[in-house]
Amino acid sequence: MSLPRRVAGLFTNPKAEWVAIAAERDDVGSIARSYVAILALIPGVCLLIGIGLMGGRFLGVAGIMTAIMGAAVSWIVALFSTIASAVVIEKLAPVFKSDGDMTRAMKLVAYATTPVWLAGVFYLLADVSPLALGGALWAIYLLYLGLPIVMKTPQKQVIPFMLTSILVIIIANAVLRAIVAAVRIPYMGYY
Numbered sequence: 001m002s003l004p005r006r007v008a009g010l011f012t013n014p015k016a017e018w019v020a021i022a023a024e025r026d027d028v029g030s031i032a033r034s035y036v037a038i039l040a041l042i043p044g045v046c047l048l049i050g051i052g053l054m055g056g057r058f059l060g061v062a063g064i065m066t067a068i069m070g071a072a073v074s075w076i077v078a079l080f081s082t083i084a085s086a087v088v089i090e091k092l093a094p095v096f097k098s099d100g101d102m103t104r105a106m107k108l109v110a111y112a113t114t115p116v117w118l119a120g121v122f123y124l125l126a127d128v129s130p131l132a133l134g135g136a137l138w139a140i141y142l143l144y145l146g147l148p149i150v151m152k153t154p155q156k157q158v159i160p161f162m163l164t165s166i167l168v169i170i171i172a173n174a175v176l177r178a179i180v181a182a183v184r185i186p187y188m189g190y191y
Contacts, residue, residue: 003038010114014142018149021107028086028106032079036110040078043120043132044071050124077176078117084172085109089165093151096161100151108150109169112142140166 009017048071052064083106090105100108119135122128144162147153153161 003035006035006111007039007114007118010111010142011138014145015149018111018142018146021111021146022104022150024107026103026107028083028103031103031106031110032083036079036082036113037075039114039117040075040082042117043078043123044074046120047071047074047123050129053124073180077173077180081169081172081176082106082109082113084176085165085169088168088172089151092161092164092168093153096153096157096164098147098151098153098157098161104150108143108146108165112139112146113169115139115142 006017006021009020048067051067086102086105086109089109090100090102093100093105115135115138116132117135119132122130122132140162143165144158147158147161147165148155151161
Protein backbone atom coordinates (compact mmCIF):
# COMPACT_ATOMS: atom_id res chain seq x y z
CA MET A 1 0.00 0.00 0.00
CA SER A 2 1.20 3.51 -0.72
CA LEU A 3 2.28 5.70 2.16
CA PRO A 4 -0.35 8.45 1.59
CA ARG A 5 -3.14 5.86 1.42
CA ARG A 6 -1.92 4.16 4.58
CA VAL A 7 -1.78 7.45 6.47
CA ALA A 8 -5.22 8.49 5.23
CA GLY A 9 -6.65 5.09 6.20
CA LEU A 10 -5.27 5.33 9.73
CA PHE A 11 -7.13 8.62 10.16
CA THR A 12 -10.35 8.03 8.21
CA ASN A 13 -11.11 4.35 8.86
CA PRO A 14 -8.52 3.01 11.30
CA LYS A 15 -10.20 -0.29 12.11
CA ALA A 16 -10.41 -1.29 8.45
CA GLU A 17 -6.85 -0.10 7.93
CA TRP A 18 -5.61 -2.33 10.76
CA VAL A 19 -7.35 -5.29 9.12
CA ALA A 20 -5.54 -4.48 5.85
CA ILE A 21 -2.23 -4.06 7.71
CA ALA A 22 -2.63 -7.40 9.48
CA ALA A 23 -3.25 -9.17 6.16
CA GLU A 24 -0.21 -7.69 4.41
CA ARG A 25 2.96 -9.71 3.97
CA ASP A 26 5.72 -7.38 5.10
CA ASP A 27 9.02 -7.64 6.85
CA VAL A 28 10.64 -5.43 9.49
CA GLY A 29 13.16 -3.99 7.05
CA SER A 30 10.60 -2.92 4.48
CA ILE A 31 8.41 -1.28 7.13
CA ALA A 32 11.43 0.56 8.53
CA ARG A 33 12.67 1.70 5.09
CA SER A 34 9.45 2.53 3.30
CA TYR A 35 7.38 3.90 6.18
CA VAL A 36 9.21 4.69 9.42
CA ALA A 37 12.27 6.23 7.78
CA ILE A 38 10.10 8.61 5.78
CA LEU A 39 7.57 9.68 8.40
CA ALA A 40 10.16 9.93 11.17
CA LEU A 41 11.81 12.73 9.19
CA ILE A 42 8.83 15.06 9.63
CA PRO A 43 9.34 16.22 13.26
CA GLY A 44 13.09 16.78 12.98
CA VAL A 45 12.89 18.57 9.64
CA CYS A 46 9.98 20.73 10.78
CA LEU A 47 11.78 21.62 14.00
CA LEU A 48 14.88 22.52 12.00
CA ILE A 49 12.85 24.71 9.64
CA GLY A 50 11.03 26.27 12.60
CA ILE A 51 14.32 27.17 14.26
CA GLY A 52 15.52 28.63 10.98
CA LEU A 53 12.37 30.71 10.60
CA MET A 54 12.47 31.98 14.16
CA GLY A 55 16.09 32.95 14.45
CA GLY A 56 18.30 31.13 12.01
CA ARG A 57 20.13 34.26 10.91
CA PHE A 58 21.09 34.95 14.53
CA LEU A 59 22.38 31.44 15.24
CA GLY A 60 25.42 31.53 12.99
CA VAL A 61 27.04 28.59 11.25
CA ALA A 62 27.73 26.68 14.48
CA GLY A 63 24.13 27.04 15.61
CA ILE A 64 22.74 25.92 12.25
CA MET A 65 25.11 22.92 12.14
CA THR A 66 24.08 21.94 15.67
CA ALA A 67 20.42 22.16 14.63
CA ILE A 68 21.06 19.98 11.57
CA MET A 69 22.90 17.42 13.69
CA GLY A 70 20.06 17.47 16.18
CA ALA A 71 17.48 16.83 13.46
CA ALA A 72 19.54 13.90 12.12
CA VAL A 73 19.96 12.38 15.58
CA SER A 74 16.22 12.81 16.21
CA TRP A 75 15.52 10.79 13.08
CA ILE A 76 17.95 8.04 14.12
CA VAL A 77 16.43 7.88 17.62
CA ALA A 78 12.95 7.55 16.07
CA LEU A 79 14.10 4.65 13.88
CA PHE A 80 15.89 2.77 16.64
CA SER A 81 13.20 3.37 19.26
CA THR A 82 10.55 2.00 16.90
CA ILE A 83 12.55 -1.17 16.31
CA ALA A 84 13.53 -1.54 19.99
CA SER A 85 9.91 -1.08 21.09
CA ALA A 86 8.74 -3.69 18.57
CA VAL A 87 11.31 -6.20 19.87
CA VAL A 88 10.14 -5.78 23.46
CA ILE A 89 6.43 -5.82 22.54
CA GLU A 90 6.95 -9.03 20.56
CA LYS A 91 8.59 -10.67 23.60
CA LEU A 92 5.78 -9.47 25.89
CA ALA A 93 2.96 -10.68 23.62
CA PRO A 94 2.58 -14.16 25.20
CA VAL A 95 2.18 -12.57 28.65
CA PHE A 96 -0.98 -10.90 27.32
CA LYS A 97 -2.20 -14.03 25.51
CA SER A 98 -1.34 -12.38 22.21
CA ASP A 99 0.03 -13.97 19.10
CA GLY A 100 2.55 -12.03 17.15
CA ASP A 101 6.01 -12.12 15.71
CA MET A 102 8.53 -9.32 15.20
CA THR A 103 6.91 -8.20 11.95
CA ARG A 104 3.48 -7.86 13.58
CA ALA A 105 4.96 -5.97 16.51
CA MET A 106 6.80 -3.67 14.09
CA LYS A 107 3.56 -3.05 12.20
CA LEU A 108 1.81 -2.19 15.45
CA VAL A 109 4.46 0.25 16.67
CA ALA A 110 5.23 1.84 13.30
CA TYR A 111 1.66 2.41 12.17
CA ALA A 112 0.35 3.42 15.59
CA THR A 113 3.11 6.03 15.83
CA THR A 114 2.06 7.67 12.55
CA PRO A 115 0.09 10.53 14.20
CA VAL A 116 3.06 11.41 16.43
CA TRP A 117 5.32 11.84 13.42
CA LEU A 118 2.70 13.75 11.43
CA ALA A 119 2.06 16.05 14.38
CA GLY A 120 5.69 17.08 13.99
CA VAL A 121 4.49 19.69 11.48
CA PHE A 122 3.39 21.73 14.50
CA TYR A 123 7.08 22.25 15.28
CA LEU A 124 7.27 24.67 12.36
CA LEU A 125 5.88 27.37 14.65
CA ALA A 126 6.69 27.40 18.34
CA ASP A 127 3.29 28.86 19.23
CA VAL A 128 1.40 25.82 17.94
CA SER A 129 3.91 23.11 18.93
CA PRO A 130 1.80 22.04 21.97
CA LEU A 131 -0.80 20.82 19.44
CA ALA A 132 1.57 17.91 18.74
CA LEU A 133 0.04 16.30 21.84
CA GLY A 134 -3.02 15.54 19.72
CA GLY A 135 -0.86 13.17 17.68
CA ALA A 136 0.06 11.25 20.83
CA LEU A 137 -3.60 10.88 21.78
CA TRP A 138 -4.54 9.54 18.33
CA ALA A 139 -1.55 7.17 18.51
CA ILE A 140 -2.91 5.71 21.76
CA TYR A 141 -6.28 5.18 20.09
CA LEU A 142 -4.60 3.47 17.12
CA LEU A 143 -2.66 1.22 19.47
CA TYR A 144 -5.90 0.29 21.22
CA LEU A 145 -7.56 -0.59 17.91
CA GLY A 146 -4.52 -2.36 16.47
CA LEU A 147 -3.68 -4.74 19.30
CA PRO A 148 -6.63 -7.14 18.87
CA ILE A 149 -6.29 -7.12 15.08
CA VAL A 150 -2.54 -7.23 14.51
CA MET A 151 -1.37 -9.06 17.64
CA LYS A 152 -4.61 -11.03 18.14
CA THR A 153 -4.87 -9.78 21.70
CA PRO A 154 -7.99 -10.97 23.57
CA GLN A 155 -10.32 -8.09 24.43
CA LYS A 156 -9.72 -8.46 28.19
CA GLN A 157 -5.98 -8.08 27.63
CA VAL A 158 -6.07 -5.07 25.27
CA ILE A 159 -5.94 -2.33 27.93
CA PRO A 160 -3.16 -3.94 30.00
CA PHE A 161 -1.12 -4.73 26.87
CA MET A 162 -1.74 -1.23 25.50
CA LEU A 163 -0.58 0.43 28.73
CA THR A 164 2.47 -1.82 28.87
CA SER A 165 3.25 -1.06 25.21
CA ILE A 166 3.01 2.68 25.84
CA LEU A 167 5.40 2.29 28.75
CA VAL A 168 7.79 0.27 26.57
CA ILE A 169 7.76 2.96 23.87
CA ILE A 170 8.39 5.72 26.43
CA ILE A 171 11.24 3.77 28.05
CA ALA A 172 12.84 2.93 24.69
CA ASN A 173 12.83 6.62 23.79
CA ALA A 174 14.15 7.66 27.19
CA VAL A 175 17.00 5.14 27.05
CA LEU A 176 18.02 6.21 23.55
CA ARG A 177 17.85 9.88 24.55
CA ALA A 178 20.02 9.13 27.60
CA ILE A 179 22.59 7.40 25.41
CA VAL A 180 22.65 10.34 23.01
CA ALA A 181 22.98 12.78 25.93
CA ALA A 182 25.77 10.70 27.50
CA VAL A 183 27.91 10.99 24.37
CA ARG A 184 27.02 14.69 24.10
CA ILE A 185 25.48 14.58 20.64
CA PRO A 186 23.22 17.57 19.92
CA TYR A 187 19.66 16.33 19.94
CA MET A 188 16.28 17.98 19.46
CA GLY A 189 13.96 15.53 21.17
CA TYR A 190 10.48 15.64 19.74
CA TYR A 191 9.18 12.15 20.32
